[in-house]
Amino acid sequence: MxxxxxxxxxxxxxxxxxxxxxxxxxxxxxxxxxxxxxxxxxxxxxxxxxxxxxxxxxxxxxxxxNLYGKDLKERALIDMYVEAVIDLNELLMTHTFQPADKKEQHFATIVDKATNRYFPVFEKVGGKEVTMDKTFLLATGFSRADVQLLETLLMAEECKPDILVKFPLLQSFKARISNIPTIKKFxxxxxxxxxxxxxxxxxxxxxxxx
The missing domain is CATH 3.40.30.10 (Glutaredoxin)
Known part of the structure; x- marks a missing residue:
């Protein structure tokens, strides 16, 4: 223990x-x-x-x-992905704390930033080397970026169940990462x-x- x-x-x-x-x-x-x-x-x-x-x-x-990439360049990519995810995660976490008269606008901000700023990037991230039709965000394997992106995708769906409807590769990513044994157990x-x-x-x- x-x-x-x-x-x-x-x-x-x-x-x-x-x-x-x-x-x-x-x-x-x-x-x-x-x-x-x-x-x-x-x-x-x-x-x-x-x-x-x-x-x-x-x-x-x-x-x-060993969830932080293979070298300095991969760590930099992971950091960029994670920081973007954290920005959206913060919006999602604070939604419940919004005053009643600001909730609607805050919800609109979440949906706008998720669907117009963040999700399009992750739908096809990294150009030639890394795309979301691969298993992970990094071509070399599973990393914290995959974990934290999945966490935020699921939180976004709790906020708006159809928020991923225009992002088929993110839906596929969500399904794949959710089936990793340790993640599936969680x-x-x-x-x-x-x-x-x-x-x-x-x-x-x-x-x-x-």
């Missing part, structure tokens, strides 16, 4: 969810704890360290479990994947983070 990473966060998605996805993709079992460090950021105890800041944690996990009921944030949970979270 002591060798497993320990996750400290509230019992919900937030910025810990992408870390849960990466650990699940790597086939790593974790211990779950409820405390927070520095309030706004997740904290992970791993390899004798108490790590904070979600990007630092994700980079460490991706490197440790998508099953009873896993450590957290459900979408509900409106009723917002007041409690606001107290935690403020």
């Amino acid at each position: 002591s060798g497993k990473p320990k996750l400290h966060y509230f019992n919900g998605r937030g910025r810990m969810e992408s870390i849960r996805w990466l650990l699940a993709a790597a086939g790593v079992e974790v211990c779950l704890y409820g405390s927070l460090l520095f309030q706004q950021v997740p904290m992970v105890e791993i390899d004798g360290m108490k790590m904070v800041q979600s990007r630092a944690i994700s980079n460490y996990i991706a490197t440790k479990y 998508l099953q009921p009873g896993s450590q994947r957290k459900p979408p944030l509900q409106e009723k949970d917002v007041p409690k979270l606001m107290k935690i983070f403020h």
Whole structure:
């Protein structure tokens, strides 16, 4: 038990969810704890360290479990893909927190950016060398970019179920990555994947983070 990473966060998605996805993709079992460090950021105890800041944690996990490319150029590609995904992910995560009079506009912004800015790039990414009709975003294999893109695609579908209707290659990508054994296990009921944030949970979270 002591060798497993320990996750400290509230019992919900937030910025810990992408870390849960990466650990699940790597086939790593974790211990779950409820405390927070520095309030706004997740904290992970791993390899004798108490790590904070979600990007630092994700980079460490991706490197440790060979999900960060084969060389410096691949790492740069992964970083570009992941940063784009994070931008959309942040929009999706914050939708539930929007005031009632701003939800409609925020939803429109999500759909616009997803379908006009981000998804078209991922539908055919990387030009000659890497396209979405291959198995992974990188021609050389599975990486954190695949994991985090899948996470965000599924979140986008929770927001708008038909959001991928004009993106057949992304639909195919979603199906392929979802069937990787470690990912498939994480998508099953009873896993450590957290459900979408509900409106009723917002007041409690606001107290935690403020």
